[in-house]
Amino acid sequence: MLILLDPGHGPFTAGKRSPDGRLREYHVNAAIAKFVKEALCGVADCQLTTTGEKDVPLWERSQLANHLKADLFVSIHANAYGSNWNAVSGIETYVAPRASKQSHIVAKAVQAQLVKSTGRLDRGVKTGNFHVLTRTKMPAILVEVGFMTNRVECDLLLSEEYQRKCAMAIVAAICATL
Numbered sequence: 001m002l003i004l005l006d007p008g009h010g011p012f013t014a015g016k017r018s019p020d021g022r023l024r025e026y027h028v029n030a031a032i033a034k035f036v037k038e039a040l041c042g043v044a045d046c047q048l049t050t051t052g053e054k055d056v057p058l059w060e061r062s063q064l065a066n067h068l069k070a071d072l073f074v075s076i077h078a079n080a081y082g083s084n085w086n087a088v089s090g091i092e093t094y095v096a097p098r099a100s101k102q103s104h105i106v107a108k109a110v111q112a113q114l115v116k117s118t119g120r121l122d123r124g125v126k127t128g129n130f131h132v133l134t135r136t137k138m139p140a141i142l143v144e145v146g147f148m149t150n151r152v153e154c155d156l157l158l159s160e161e162y163q164r165k166c167a168m169a170i171v172a173a174i175c176a177t178l
């Protein structure tokens with residue numbers, strides 16, 4: 001069982017940050033991916049699509065997943081609504097428009113566990129035309145673990161406690177659906 005974890009974007013990706021610049025999305029995504037990888041060690045093989053030395057393009061990420069014949073692809077992101085602070089908040093999980101049944105099962109489980117563990121607003125499982133979801137040949141999900149444009153969630157996303165909470169929720173849900 002190989003799980004490919006995809007911390008969204010890269011440390012140098014323009015724009016992907018909180019309105020005050022304190023939070024860079026990649027750093028949150030990478031921290032959560034690292035905790036997921038550590039927790040899944042011994043349960044499943046885990047690899048990362050990027051280690052953050054450079055911004056890895058999307059096609060390279062999906063190509064790697066297909067080349068490795070990963071059993072599951074999990075892309076980890078923090079959300080944004082506009083570029084200024086606002087009240088939009090919560091957690092959502094995406095699957096491709098024509099996703100497999102297995103993708104839906106994993107997405108539902110991960111979304112439910114993330115909401116349960118964090119207590120944040122449940123925005124539900126949604127479909128999205130994201131490259132890493134539509135071009136990967138295995139079950140694939142993309143999680144948005146909170147809004148960096150929401151002051152409360154920005155602080156949460158920056159805290160290691162919340163990052164670990166999200167990671168453990170993702171791990172629990174994956175283990176429950178394996």
Ligand SMILES: [Zn+2]
Nearest residue numbers: 008025077078
């Ligand atoms: Zn993102």
